[in-house]
Amino acid sequence: MASIKKRVLKNGTVKYDVTVTKRGAPRLFKSCSTMALAKAWARETERDIERGAWRGTAMAEEMTLGQLLERYSEEVLPSKRSGTDLQSRVRRVMKHNIVRLPLIALTPEQLAQFRDMRLKSTVQVGGPKGKTIRRISGQTVRHDLALIRAAIRHALREWGLVLPAGDPVQHVRLPPQSKGRERRTEGDEFERILAEARSSKSPKLAAAIEFSVETTMRRSEVCNLRWKDINFERKIARCLVTKNGDPRDAPLSARAIAVLQSLPRRDGDEGELIFGMKPGSYTQAFNRVVDRLGLENIRLHDLRHEGASRVAQKLNGNVIALAKVTGHKTLSMLQRYTHLRAEDVATLLD
Structure with missing residues (x-):
């Protein structure tokens, strides 16, 4: 059964803490902004438990994006033909703060900020005799987001990951595809x-x-x-x-x-x-x-x-x-x- 307790924060905001206790699932908690939302969540959760459709979000709450990418790199990528290149991409993505977010907190807004930050960043290319600085291409950022999407979708299918809003990458606008290269050797x-x-x-x-x-x-x-x-x-x-x-x-x-x-x-x-x-x-x-x-x-x-x-x-x-x-x-x-x-x-x- 469910219990709902009203709680008033120091700033005057009112919260309604819901606890659902029902055989077939661990004790579940949720904080809602209104009594109506609290009752609706309690009814829906109890109904899901009764019909065996309830799935917990513990993995999404405890695992960060970085931990997901590391597991994906170790368990999945070695079997892929382009696995070595993708593992290198994982290491590059791991340098960014977004990987610290729990998967439950990974929103399209967070991914859009990551996309925009990547598009503004630069990379050094060339050897010691001729290094140049250039902007990261839109195609590179598309590949970064595709990697994150692939890891999340694999976890949703194979590892029991539950994200209430589904795959967040699908709601992110991808950068336009880069113009195809036309470079050929010239002269000698x-x-x-x-x-x-x-x-x-x-x-x-x-x-x-x-x-x-x-x-x-x-x-x-x-x-x-x-x-x-x-x-x-x-x-x-x-x-x-x-x-x-x-x-x-x-x-x-x-x-x-x-x-x-x-x-x-x-x-x-x-x-x-x-x-x-x-x-x-x-x-x-x-x-x-x-x-x-x-x-x-x-x-x-x-x-x-x-x-x-x-x-x-x-x-x-x-x-x-x-x-x-x-x-x-x-x-x-x-x-x-x-x-x-x-x-x-x-x-x-x-």
Whole structure:
């Protein structure tokens, strides 16, 4: 049964403290601003307990957002293909005060303040020879909020989390998506990158860079390729680790095959990684090359844009064949990665 006690605070505010004691649930408390609200809450709570629909909010009251993200990072992310990158994002989000809030107190207003604060913050990019400061992009903030949303929804489904108002992230306006990058290498930039990579401490870096452009493969696809995945006779590479989880056969150009054949390999070890680098190490090695050359605003993933644009020109607009090379399943994504220069298109019109 329920009991309601009237309480007057020092500032004159009146509160009505409700206690519900009923078999099937622990003793429950709530403070309401009016007697009507107190009675309504007591009736609803007793009704939920009677029909077995009552679920407690103890987890939401005791667990902070930071604790939730830590558990999500430890138990869920290792099984995801992009888990390492997402764990790095968790560590970045953990630096902000919002992670100290109990989940029960995490409101859309609090998340909107986090969003606005992130949009105003800056990050330092570049190596020791050319560091620059730039604003955090809207896309980065979208990814931060998506991570929080994924962790909360997983806890709601799997861990017994109860939030009376549901997932708070769904009520937060996301920043607009960033404009897709159109950066390609220009002039002799690509040749300079290859030359610098050949002189680096990473013995297969230059080969990986050239292979990435020739095949348009993603970083993870390149780094996870093994010799057993290559069929030189059919001129294909079997990509088992892909972004969407579906294996695919990537066609290999004559130059891509030549790059592979130039690499050393151990006899009989078909399971050997071809390029011998983890995705993160590949990115770091590429960034060091770019930094030493003093090139601005170029990233490893831009090689995929460069490769897609080169292949598109070779295929004279055959989007079906181009999609087979890049692995894209939609024309919209294919367009985002293909950046033909006007002068290149003009040559096709002659």
